[in-house]
Amino acid sequence: MPTILIKNGRVVSPSGMRLADVRIADGKIEAVGRGIEGKAERTIDATDLFVLPGLIDPHTHPVYLDDLGSLPVSAAYGGVTTLIHYAYAKPGEGLIETIERFREEGLSVSILDFALHGGLFDPKNQAEEIPEAYAAGVTSYKMFMTYAKLGWMTDDYQLMRTFDIIGQVGGMGMVHAENGLATDYLEDRMLEQGEDPRENFVATRPAILEAEAIHRAIALAQVAGCPIYIPHMTARLGIEEVARARKSGFRVxxxxxxxxxxxxxxxxxxxxxxxxxxxxxxSEDDRRSLWTGIAYGTIDTVASDHAAKEKKIDDAFFDAPYGSPQVETMLPLVYDGGVNSGWITISRLVEVMCENPARIFGLYPKKGALLPGSDGDVVLFDPNAEWTIERSNQHSNAPYTAYEGRRVLGRVVMTIGRGEVLVEEGELKGEPGRAEFLKTESGRVAPESLFSHRIGR
Ligand SMILES: [Zn+2]
Known part of the structure; x- marks a missing residue:
């Protein structure tokens, strides 16, 4: 594997930014500092570029238009070098067989290193497999508090029982937090009254029913002594629940x-x-509260929830599937919307998109940091490049992007994974089958330790 020397970049970490060189040898970061010399097969001039640790995206669904092979390609274009996929065991499927299937296929087709979350659609019959999954390095387990009509909802009895099992093995719970029975009623009422599903979509899934589920999930997990991770938080009311639980020292x-x-x-x-x-x-108020939550430390990570589905703008709204392609545009959007707009610093961005996911899932400092001995996962990012997001410059198989025509300032120039150039100037260089499967150790860190800045205090 060639030695790479990245010269004169602005190396960013959660504690700040400095002008430095980065030397990568044998797939690992060998040194970071000023004036690093010595032979390298490749020297890259990173003047005026940010040098970031490769991003970790802990929320991806490689089972739709983008699979275990193509999703990592789209991710690498977006500066992501590590993925944590959801391996969902559907009713009738085993958790272990599902994990094995994802692991084997990922190892043969993925260009990015990856870990897995276990997803339990039917914990009544699947939760007994959690200790074995834990031993195999899958240590976080997601259930749904929503989608009752689809038969995916886990009731409080099974939630309590599964958190108990997860807590005993030392793992971490995760939930899609919305009150599924209440939202189903609101949806049924809307349909009966003949209201427009698009106009009433948000009203059938109001923020307070998300906050209620977050509150309930935290309460059950707390009783079980099981740490919990809430994916895709959307609302001010939800953030308030997390902040309240944190005050009592609970790991959420x-x-x-x-x-x-x-x-x-x-x-x-x-x-x-x-x-x-x-x-x-x-709402706009909710959107702003999320940025505030990141800036003040209540929100710990930003992840894509990438789920590329076949949809067209004039499809019937009610029948359209949930989900959207997000992984490739994530870094430019969070940089432009967060750093350029003044909500957060570039250091906090690195904290929530690199270091925190690595620490929450036990991958640090192998992943999520540019420290001697860390994997050579590096992103070169040009903060001065302005460009327009269009379907035609994206690499997802989804037939659209939700950001068509959006101008952003900041662009990924190069993505390096374990010392190998994966994407350079818009060209794919990485070969499938180079991936490592990563065992996680989830939920060990204190939430207070995930916030080093204290902006504005
Ligand atoms: Zn998701």
Whole structure:
């Protein structure tokens, strides 16, 4: 593997930014500092570029238009070098067999290193497999508190029981937090009254029913002594629940996604089914509260929830599937919407998109940091490049992007994974089958330790 020397870049970490060189040898970071010399097969001039640790995206669904092979390609174009996929065991499927299938296929087709979350659609019959999954390095387990009509909802009895099992093995729980029975009733009422599903979409899934589920999940997990991670937080009311639980010293971690940070429910009028996601896009006040939550440390991670589906703008809204392609645009959108707009610093961006996911899932400092001995996962990012997001410059198999025509300042120039150039100036260089499967150790860190800045205090 060639030695790479990155010269004169602005190396960013959660504690700040400095002008430095980065030397990568044998796939690992060998040294970071001023004036590093010595032979290298490749020297890269990074003057005026940010040098970031490769991003870790802990929320991806490689089972739709983008699979375990193509999703990592789109991710690498977006500066992501590590993925944590959801391996969902459907009713009738085993958790272990599902994990094995994802692991084997990922190892043969993925260009990025990856870990897995276990997803339990039927914990009544699947939770007994958790200790074995834990031993195999899958240590975080997601259930649904929503989608009752689809038969995916876990009731409080099974939630309590599964958190108990997860807590005993030392793992971490995760939930899609929305009150599924209440939202199903609101949806049924809307349909009976013949109301427009697009106009009433957000009203059938209101923020307070997300906050109620977050509150309930935290309460059950707390009783079980099981740490918990809340993916895709969307609302001010939800953030308040997390902040309250944290005050009592409970280990609850919070994630949001670029779509909730950059779009609001207004977008449903313009794009309809293309931005049908669950939980839904919410108000401008909610959007602002998410940025505040990141800036002040209540929200710990930003992840994509990438789920590329076949949808067209004029499809019937009610029948359109949930989900959208997000992984490739995530870094430019969070950089432009967060750093350029003054909500957060570039250091906090690195904290919530690199270091925190690595620490919450036990991958640090192998991943998420530019320290001697860390994997040579590096992103070169040009903060001065302005460009327009269009379907035609994206690499997802989704037939659209929710950000068509959006101008952003900041662009990924190069993505390096374990010392190998994966994407350079828009060209794919990485070969499938180079991936490592990563075992996680989830939920060990204190949430207070995930916030080093204290901006504005
Ligand atoms: Zn998801």
């Amino acid at each position: 971690y919070a994630e949001t996604c670029p779509q909730y940070l950059t779009l609001t429910e207004e977008e449903l009028r313009r794009q309809g089914p293309l931005v049908k996601i669950g939980p839904p896009l919410r």
